[in-house]
Amino acid sequence: MKVKSRFPITISLFTVTLSVALALAATIISYTHFANRTAALTAGRELMERSAEVVRLRTGSLIAPIDAIAQYSGDWLDVTAVPKASGHPARKRLISFLSAMPQIANIYIGYDDGSNYLIGAARTRSKDQLKEKGAPQETSVLEQIILRGDRKRPIRIERFLDEYGDTLSSNSSHEISYDPRERPWYQLALESPHVARTDVYIFAGSKEPGFTVSKRHANGVVGVDITLADIDLFLDSEPQAEAGVLAIINEDGTLLANSSIGDGSMSGDDRKAALSALRKQALNPDHDKVRTIDVNGHPWITHLSAIELGAGTQENLAIALPLREVVGDITRASQRTIAVSVFIALCSIPLVWLVSRSLSRPLKVLAAGTQRIRNFDLDQPFPRSSIIDEIFKLETALDQMRTSLQTFGRYVPNALVHQMIERQETPEPGGERRDITVLFMDLENFTAMSSRLQPEEVMNRMSRYFEIVTQTLLAHDATIDKYIGDAVMAFWNAPNSVEDHPAKACRAALAVIEACKAETDSWSGEGLPQVRTRIGLHTGDAIVGNVGSSDRLNYTALGDTVNLASRLEAHNRQTKTSILISPDLARRVEGAFSIRSVGEAKIKGYDKAVSVFELRS
Numbered sequence: 271m272k273v274k275s276r277f278p279i280t281i282s283l284f285t286v287t288l289s290v291a292l293a294l295a296a297t298i299i300s301y302t303h304f305a306n307r308t309a310a311l312t313a314g315r316e317l318m319e320r321s322a323e324v325v326r327l328r329t330g331s332l333i334a335p336i337d338a339i340a341q342y343s344g345d346w347l348d349v350t351a352v353p354k355a356s357g358h359p360a361r362k363r364l365i366s367f368l369s370a371m372p373q374i375a376n377i378y379i380g381y382d383d384g385s386n387y388l389i390g391a392a393r394t395r396s397k398d399q400l401k402e403k404g405a406p407q408e409t410s411v412l413e414q415i416i417l418r419g420d421r422k423r424p425i426r427i428e429r430f431l432d433e434y435g436d437t438l439s440s441n442s443s444h445e446i447s448y449d450p451r452e453r454p455w456y457q458l459a460l461e462s463p464h465v466a467r468t469d470v471y472i473f474a475g476s477k478e479p480g481f482t483v484s485k486r487h488a489n490g491v492v493g494v495d496i497t498l499a500d501i502d503l504f505l506d507s508e509p510q511a512e513a514g515v516l517a518i519i520n521e522d523g524t525l526l527a528n529s530s531i532g533d534g535s536m537s538g539d540d541r542k543a544a545l546s547a548l549r550k551q552a553l554n555p556d557h558d559k560v561r562t563i564d565v566n567g568h569p570w571i572t573h574l575s576a577i578e579l580g581a582g583t584q585e586n587l588a589i590a591l592p593l594r595e596v597v598g599d600i601t602r603a604s605q606r607t608i609a610v611s612v613f614i615a616l617c618s619i620p621l622v623w624l625v626s627r628s629l630s631r632p633l634k635v636l637a638a639g640t641q642r643i644r645n646f647d648l649d650q651p652f653p654r655s656s657i658i659d660e661i662f663k664l665e666t667a668l669d670q671m672r673t674s675l676q677t678f679g680r681y682v683p684n685a686l687v688h689q690m691i692e693r694q695e696t697p698e699p700g701g702e703r704r705d706i707t708v709l710f711m712d713l714e715n716f717t718a719m720s721s722r723l724q725p726e727e728v729m730n731r732m733s734r735y736f737e738i739v740t741q742t743l744l745a746h747d748a749t750i751d752k753y754i755g756d757a758v759m760a761f762w763n764a765p766n767s768v769e770d771h772p773a774k775a776c777r778a779a780l781a782v783i784e785a786c787k788a789e790t791d792s793w794s795g796e797g798l799p800q801v802r803t804r805i806g807l808h809t810g811d812a813i814v815g816n817v818g819s820s821d822r823l824n825y826t827a828l829g830d831t832v833n834l835a836s837r838l839e840a841h842n843r844q845t846k847t848s849i850l851i852s853p854d855l856a857r858r859v860e861g862a863f864s865i866r867s868v869g870e871a872k873i874k875g876y877d878k879a880v881s882v883f884e885l886r887s
Contacts, residue, residue, distance in 0.1 A: 380450025701815020
């Protein structure tokens, strides 16, 4: 066979460099792309960091006064005064807080006798709620007094006040379900000497979601409410909300507050997609790092940072903006430069096509082949057709490596080899404790049968038998440990995790019995004894890993779980059964399979009798 002419890769690369225009264009494009990308990311990062800092400061100015009210409430001279039917000495102070800080929804003082005094903003109640209470149209402030103490019948008094604090109307009722002592803001404050903050919950009065900042005092707790709707409005006022999305998200991905559509340049679908991406990032936040995401085919950049939202509680401040809003000018300049560079490159298209085809085709084939090796797909050989000497040698070496791994895989579980390749691990002695299901099986009367046959015939029969067993077990995600004469040991849930491995092992055992029956039945002629497959199964903890020395290792499982599976397999002889399972396995697959108790058995190595169960098809 005539050997093709092959040339060193140096000559091929030299041919590529002959095209100065192509090399120059490629350099310009690469450098421009890198420089502009770096500039764009830097600009985006700086903008996001500045934006986050501004929002944090402005949010601080929104929340800090509420923290301060709670923090210093214990210094009010009248804070311990229990409310009366006529009101509370702190009424004017609380109304002034509502007037000065529109972000406050309610302020209340709860007492340890169950009494409660509340001043709330009427704007946080819906028109239907106010109408149901009989509130006049001019109502600006709600005053609610709950008196318990030594009263036989607690009473609730509601007054509807105008913006000056004058009473417009009032009502009272003895039907009271609200008790401040049962509310989360009250209970959290009692547990802490500092200002406390609740998680988001539904307010009893307005039925709106929000959170409460609270602080205990001598005979009760002062609480201040802020609704999430108010934080939404605050985020809407930020400049970044015009074209992007601002959100406050807690550590489990729950959306606490977010901006709305903005200036109309962003679609509702884009907003939903951006919020969804931000919520996923909040589950595993990487604070102060700019990320790029795809929003309905358009690049956006995101930024997460920590933000205090009452009582020192840390939440995630998330900002997302379309990339075009951040780096539009830089992108346009980059596009113009690339256009000029591409024009130059067009003049070299014929040469680029010829050279790139000759160089890239074998390299792509090699890359695809190495990926197949990485995935432990070793059936397809590497072609050895390149005219470039170095690539031909690489093709040859990779194909030899494929063959070696293929051979290696016949002696070691494929999943283990794949794992070592994937993780680039060097096998060493040692193991780990895993919850596994172990299977032992062998052939009853194998010794009697093999003694009457030639060794070659025994080998042929067992090869066919093991092929059936192996393919059946592998189809059920088993790891084949070893073949010992006519016996097979396998297990599940190592090295790879197998979901519901006890059930899979049971299905595999039933499938093996069914698959091997025709083969073993065909051996019973010519006066040979009847052989049948026996299986023992047990599930539990075992040490799984590499056992042996630095020169020779075996990936196997050790421990009582393995021993009991082996003993159960042997016990089939006494019970005249095909598959015996342990009580631990029976409990874990109860209801999913047909299981019959065959009593208790004295198992070698065990002081007490072991309950034994038959697994039936």
